[in-house]
Amino acid sequence: MSKKIHVTTSINGEETEYLCEPYDTMLDVLRNQLNLTGSKEVCSSGDCGACSVTLNDRLVCSCLMLAAEAEGQEIRTIEGMTENGNFHVLQQKFLEHAALQCGICTPGMLVAAKALLDKNPSPTETEIRFWLAGNLCRCTGYDKIVRAVQAASEEIKESA
Amino acid sequence: MNEMSNKWIGKNTIRPDGAEKVTGRAEYAADTTMPGMLWGKILRSPYPHATIKSIDTKKAESLPGVHAVATHDDSVDFPLDTPVILGIQDMRWMARNVLAKEKVLFHGHPIAAVAAKTEEIAQKACELIEVDYEVHDWAIEINDAIKDDAPILHDFIKFDGKPSNIAGTLEHKKGDIDKGFEEADVIIEKDFETAAVHQGYLENHACLVSVAPDDKTVIWSSSQGQFMVRAMTSFITGIPQSNIRAIPAEIGGGFGGKTIVYLEPVAAILSKKSGRPVKMMMTREEVMRASGPTSASKSTVKIGATKDGKIIAAKGVFYLQAGAFPGSPIRGAAGCCLAPYDIPNAHTLGYDVVSNRSKVAAYRAPGAPIGAYAVECVLDEIAESLNICPLEFRLKNAAKEGTKAVHGPTYPKMGYVETLEAALKNPHYKLPLKKCQGRGVASGFWFNAGGESCAQVNITEDGNVAVTTGHPDIGGSRASIANITAELLGIDINRVSVTIGDTASIGFSNLTGGSRVLFASALVVTESTKQVIDILKDRAAKIWNIDKEAIDWENGVAKPAGDNAGKFKPLTLAEIADQATPTGGPIGAGHQVNTVGAEGGFATHICDVEVDVELGIARILKYTAIQDVGKAIHPAYVEGQLQGGVVQGIGWALNEEYIYNDKGKLDNPGFLDYRIPVCSDLPMIDTVIVEVPNPKHPQGVRGVGEVPIVPPLAAIANAIYNAVGKRFYSLPMSPPKVLEGLEQK
Ligand code: FES
Ligand code: FES
Numbered sequence: 001m002s003k004k005i006h007v008t009t010s011i012n013g014e015e016t017e018y019l020c021e022p023y024d025t026m027l028d029v030l031r032n033q034l035n036l037t038g039s040k041e042v043c044s045s046g047d048c049g050a051c052s053v054t055l056n057d058r059l060v061c062s063c064l065m066l067a068a069e070a071e072g073q074e075i076r077t078i079e080g081m082t083e084n085g086n087f088h089v090l091q092q093k094f095l096e097h098a099a100l101q102c103g104i105c106t107p108g109m110l111v112a113a114k115a116l117l118d119k120n121p122s123p124t125e126t127e128i129r130f131w132l133a134g135n136l137c138r139c140t141g142y143d144k145i146v147r148a149v150q151a152a153s154e155e156i157k158e159s160a
Numbered sequence: 161m162n163e164m165s166n167k168w169i170g171k172n173t174i175r176p177d178g179a180e181k182v183t184g185r186a187e188y189a190a191d192t193t194m195p196g197m198l199w200g201k202i203l204r205s206p207y208p209h210a211t212i213k214s215i216d217t218k219k220a221e222s223l224p225g226v227h228a229v230a231t232h233d234d235s236v237d238f239p240l241d242t243p244v245i246l247g248i249q250d251m252r253w254m255a256r257n258v259l260a261k262e263k264v265l266f267h268g269h270p271i272a273a274v275a276a277k278t279e280e281i282a283q284k285a286c287e288l289i290e291v292d293y294e295v296h297d298w299a300i301e302i303n304d305a306i307k308d309d310a311p312i313l314h315d316f317i318k319f320d321g322k323p324s325n326i327a328g329t330l331e332h333k334k335g336d337i338d339k340g341f342e343e344a345d346v347i348i349e350k351d352f353e354t355a356a357v358h359q360g361y362l363e364n365h366a367c368l369v370s371v372a373p374d375d376k377t378v379i380w381s382s383s384q385g386q387f388m389v390r391a392m393t394s395f396i397t398g399i400p401q402s403n404i405r406a407i408p409a410e411i412g413g414g415f416g417g418k419t420i421v422y423l424e425p426v427a428a429i430l431s432k433k434s435g436r437p438v439k440m441m442m443t444r445e446e447v448m449r450a451s452g453p454t455s456a457s458k459s460t461v462k463i464g465a466t467k468d469g470k471i472i473a474a475k476g477v478f479y480l481q482a483g484a485f486p487g488s489p490i491r492g493a494a495g496c497c498l499a500p501y502d503i504p505n506a507h508t509l510g511y512d513v514v515s516n517r518s519k520v521a522a523y524r525a526p527g528a529p530i531g532a533y534a535v536e537c538v539l540d541e542i543a544e545s546l547n548i549c550p551l552e553f554r555l556k557n558a559a560k561e562g563t564k565a566v567h568g569p570t571y572p573k574m575g576y577v578e579t580l581e582a583a584l585k586n587p588h589y590k591l592p593l594k595k596c597q598g599r600g601v602a603s604g605f606w607f608n609a610g611g612e613s614c615a616q617v618n619i620t621e622d623g624n625v626a627v628t629t630g631h632p633d634i635g636g637s638r639a640s641i642a643n644i645t646a647e648l649l650g651i652d653i654n655r656v657s658v659t660i661g662d663t664a665s666i667g668f669s670n671l672t673g674g675s676r677v678l679f680a681s682a683l684v685v686t687e688s689t690k691q692v693i694d695i696l697k698d699r700a701a702k703i704w705n706i707d708k709e710a711i712d713w714e715n716g717v718a719k720p721a722g723d724n725a726g727k728f729k730p731l732t733l734a735e736i737a738d739q740a741t742p743t744g745g746p747i748g749a750g751h752q753v754n755t756v757g758a759e760g761g762f763a764t765h766i767c768d769v770e771v772d773v774e775l776g777i778a779r780i781l782k783y784t785a786i787q788d789v790g791k792a793i794h795p796a797y798v799e800g801q802l803q804g805g806v807v808q809g810i811g812w813a814l815n816e817e818y819i820y821n822d823k824g825k826l827d828n829p830g831f832l833d834y835r836i837p838v839c840s841d842l843p844m845i846d847t848v849i850v851e852v853p854n855p856k857h858p859q860g861v862r863g864v865g866e867v868p869i870v871p872p873l874a875a876i877a878n879a880i881y882n883a884v885g886k887r888f889y890s891l892p893m894s895p896p897k898v899l900e901g902l903e904q905k
Contacts, residue, residue, distance in 0.1 A: 031190075031191075036184075037184070037187075037188075037190075037191035038183070038184015038185065039184070040188070040190075040362075040363070040412070041190065041364075041441075042362045042363065042364060042444060043444045043830060043831050044443065044444065045444070045830060045831070045832065047830060047831035047832050048362060048831055050362060077184070078183065078184035079183070079184050079185075081183070081184075082183060087179075087182065087183075091182040091183065094178075094182050095174050095175070095178045095179070095182060096174065097796070098172065098175075098636065098794075098796035098797055098799075098800050100178070100181055100182070101413075101634065101635040101636060101797070101800055101801075101804065102361070102362075102363070102410075102411060102412045102413040102414075102634050102635065103177075103181035103182075103186055103410065103412070104188060104361075104362045104363045104412025104413060105362055106181050106182055107182075107184040110182060126840075128839075129839045129840040129842070130839075130840045132839040132840075133838045133839050133840040133841075134838075135839070136362060136831060136836060136838060137362070137839075138359075138360045138361055138362055138413050138415070138804070138808070138836060139413055139634075139635065139800070139804045140800055140803060140804050140807075141800075141803035141804045141805075141806060141807035141837075141842065141845050142803075142807070142839040142842055143799075143803045143842075143844050143845045144796070144799075144800060144803070145839070146839065146844070147844075
């Protein structure tokens with residue numbers, strides 16, 4: 001039997017420790033060990049974005065990242081998106097714009113959209129569409145998702 | 161109800177389940193766990209067609225960490241000669257689809273399953289199961305399955321007295337078709353093909369099942385119907401329905417593909433054998449290989465019209481592939497394709513063809529896009545040959561109130577003409593186009609549906625409202641139910657909660673599918689709420705000691721109907737709830753009924769494309785979907801249904817297809833090679849909601865979700881023709897096919 005790896009990392013700003021197999025993905029550990037099931041497993045191959053998290057503020061597919069790689073790094077997931085118990089403006093705009101139907105893509109979409117707005121607070125429609133091209137949604141046709149991101153961007157600019 | 165005074169119906173309220181979904185807290189089936197849980201995995205067939213001679217599970221069973229192994233022998237036996245019908249499914253097929261019995265019929269067909277301590281061990285154990293196969297020739301495509309010497313999947317299926325892969329037919333006739341064609345001035349006949357496409361819900365099938373030693377069973381699963389899960393699991397395992405509580409987890413998309421079971425009965429068998437709860441999750445590859453998709457098809461459509469643009473005869477023959485077991489959606493193809501038109505002479509015929517591919521499952525307006533694709537493309541050609549605007553041509557032949565449809569019914573009030581008029585008026589239709597850009601239009605129809613539905617409306621002790629219904633909410637139906645309840649009671653929307661009950665907490669409610677959920681739940685919720693209002697009036701009458709008839713319910717309060725009733729300060733819901741116990745006890749009412757009165761929905765779409773003639777890529781430039789929805793209870797989610805349906809249609813038209821290799825194995829079982837539309841492929845999708853209320857429904861609801869996937873295939877094909885002057889008769893119109901077509905031109 002292989003020896004497990006001990007990892008110390010930061011998840012949503014909290015120091016977290018776990019033991020993982022060398023082959024465990026970050027997504028496996030988030031979902032099956034840490035009970036952070038907001039990140040979804042759909043393709044396990046980097047094609048859908050449902051498992052999106054940030055690693056040191058960079059958007060990554062947690063299904064493509066090994067859990068052992070988190071050692072000493074900073075991971076943020078959908079569970080860390082609310083601020084002091086309030087919705088992040090993107091969460092609020094997704095609700096107001098009916099930007100989710102089944103909601104399975106929503107956590108990944110939100111994490112990806114936040115990574116975009118953190119970098120570029122006023123993206124064009126084309127920039128939004130290309131940034132989110134790695135996040136599949138089968139329900140909405142993306143129209144309302146793009147509009148929600150645009151509305152969030154407006155609000156961030158206004159309050160800046 | 162006075163339209164102008166609506167406070168909640170027609171408003172874009174925030175959905176009741178929204179907060180959980182944007183925070184990642186919503187519980188989908190794969191997110192659930194139980195103490196002592198094992199993981200289940202399935203062994204699947206490596207051949208598209210073979211007889212199972214023996215299965216030896218000994219090695220798998222003795223692998224450390226393995227707790228149970230299951231095969232078809234552990235399930236209830238359904239003899240091949242006796243149909244066991246549940247809804248539109250036959251349990252003979254369902255049981256054999258869940259775990260193969262005599263034969264494996266497609267690559268990926270489940271043969272056995274293992275429950276073990278970890279997923280890895282379960283997977284390893286599956287590989288230790290030894291199966292002895294006798295491999296047969298196979299047939300994947302329709303033409304291979306219907307030729308004379310085709311390998312036969314099921315010996316007992318006969319067509320024309322001979323064993324055949326044609327498992328059934330369905331036909332609609334009206335007038336005299338031969339005479340009709342004789343009178344036609346222009347006749348166009350074309351052949352069409354469409355590839356099999358998957359529903360593409362993002363959430364993979366998953367379940368968690370616990371069977372206790374006394375057979376008490378709890379199922380968490382991703383499905384479009386917890387009652388369907390209960391019934392099918394009961395049939396296949398033999399556990400009575402009363403012992404099964406099926407809990408509808410949040411569902412990550414279904415589009416029809418989750419109207420049958422794949423994993424639940426297997427997990428139940430494994431749980432019973434191991435004595436532990438068992439969780440099973442498909443991988444995306446398993447979803448693609450062994451669930452869904454919808455049929456591939458080939459069809460021939462012939463339409464005749466007079467010089468002045470009247471359609472006088474129409475004939476459509478549709479072959480739809482069913483996959484391993486009978487049951488392709490020929491009704492949708494043959495029944496919906498001519499529904500928008502008033503045609504005196506018509507004949508449609510559908511053939512249900514089995515072949516060595518996964519059993520098809522429903523997909524949004526099952527069969528209807530296939531039929532509409534062929535018919536709406538031929539109509540475009542006729543309009544062109546008569547030199548009439550394609551929308552005016554449709555308007556001239558449009559079905560209206562009183563038209564006898566080819567598929568049988570005589571229409572009540574309906575809004576097809578209104579969608580055409582809205583399309584003609586829409587500025588989109590007049591926008592200028594550049595070189596290599598083109599515009600196409602097409603229409604579509606879906607039956608919509610009623611069926612069994614239950615609701616319970618309870619007043620909480622603090623005077624708020626808890627509604628429970630029995631249909632899984634996939635696209636936001638809870639928001640619409642909240643709108644209706646708040647409207648009827650005259651209270652703020654935030655005082656209404658809506659929950660989807662499990663099978664133990666609400667009465668039998670049919671599947672979420674066929675665009676029936678809001679139609680049916682609005683009916684039962686309306687009826688239950690009316691009863692609650694009646695009870696509230698009764699309680700107010702008791703408090704005031706006057707006649708119930710002397711009380712009105714208005715804006716969330718009970719008040720005396722007039723001066724004669726006496727002078728009393730109005731009683732709020734909270735005040736009445738506070739006195740519930742002394743005036744008679746808890747306040748609540750339920751309604752359960754087989755809902756009837758569903759009426760069809762029609763749509764007309766306008767699509768602009770631009771074709772890159774170097775690369776063969778057709779891009780959608782602009783899209784407008786116009787649909788009669790009866791009444792939009794929550795307009796934003798209605799728009800969302802239209803937009804989502806259109807984009808699935810765009811994928812079907814341009815990119816998506818099941819590709820099999822020469823070993824009968826699916827070659828593209830993942831999102832990299834099975835390419836669904838992504839955000840950067842698309843423009844905004846414009847919508848126009850037409851409201852011609854369904855006269856048979858309290859709010860006028862018709863149903864929304866299916867219709868929008870019906871017109872896009874033809875609208876896009878017609879637009880591509882308009883752009884490059886070349887017609888394509890085979891889907892998808894993917895870049896290699898478009899390039900080849902342009903080169904031949
Ligand atoms: S699950 Fe990670 S990208 Fe799809
Ligand atoms: S809302 Fe269902 S996949 Fe996006």
